[in-house]
Amino acid sequence: MIGAGAVVIGLALSARLAQRGGTRRRVRLVWAGVACVVLLVTVAAPGRVLAAYLSRDRAFPVVFAPDAWLQTPLWSSNSQVRIRNRPTGLLFGSAKVLEVDWGQERYPGLTVTEVVPDWSGYAHLEVDVWLPPGPRMTLTAAVGHRGVEGTAAHQRLLVTSGFHRLEFPVPSLLSSDHGLPEVTKLILHTDQRNAGRRVLIGTARLTKSGSGVVGRGARTGSR
CATH class of the missing domain: 1.20.58 (Methane Monooxygenase Hydroxylase; Chain G, domain 1)
Structure with missing residues (x-):
């Protein structure tokens, strides 16, 4: 254009x-x-x-923010998305939120590429989300490690309706057999069972302490 x-x-x-x-x-x-x-x-x-x-x-340490319009070349989605104003009364950490209608792919989601690679010293990846009334939804944070094909580690949460400040433990996302890895990308996604459902995503940030919904049952592996 x-x-x-x-x-x-x-x-x-x-x-x-x-x-x-x-x-x-x-x-x-x-x-x-x-x-x-x-x-x-x-x-x-x-x-x-x-x-x-x-x-x-x-x-940084904010990894994704819907109102950071200069960073739009660094993120993409395989779902229908639009940036809108934050709904009144919700505690999002940004004035804008990303409204996502999940697509039909196996793992519909949001991909942030070329993130700042050094996540050492941080305890959690915090992500602001809001789900409308309805069934619980799985939300996964997956990261890429330099030199590893695909995603190298991921953490999955089962989220209820309403507003949440999710916490994904960074040590689980940095799990590696080759020392402390450099992070290349962040993917926030669900699975195909949630195709067509809507979610609001706000800021994703790294923190050194947490106060939100902490993920349990960390799973790591390539895929």
Whole structure:
């Protein structure tokens, strides 16, 4: 979208300026406009990624925040999502929340890539969630370790309706046979049985102490 807009604006400006000069001047102005457009398109995407990394580093130990719009290049979902205002009366730690309608995939979820890799010294991964009235829902935090294919460790919780500040123990997510790993990604997901159900997800942050719903029955392994 940025590239297409730059092309239209650049060509329109160069054409407008070209109308004011002679033939040679018009040609030079048109080519100058084309060069500017190419430059804008070339730097736009890398500029967005650089801004995302800078925003990510400043926000840490917050790993995901729906209102951190600069970080949108670093996360994706295989479900239907939209960012909306935080519902009144719920204790989300952000002004915006991510409204997710789980998709039909085996593990519908939210993937945050290129996270800050050093999670040492933290006790919990806290995630703000809200579930509407209905059956309990499994929510899993899975992480990738550098050098390990797929996800290297995960922690699953069974969550009831209402607002919760979930706590996933970080030591379980850092379980490795090769020393303290570097974390490459975070995936928050459910399973296919919850396809079509809605959940609100707020901030995911690392903390050195906890006060929420602590996960039990930690399970680790590749998949």
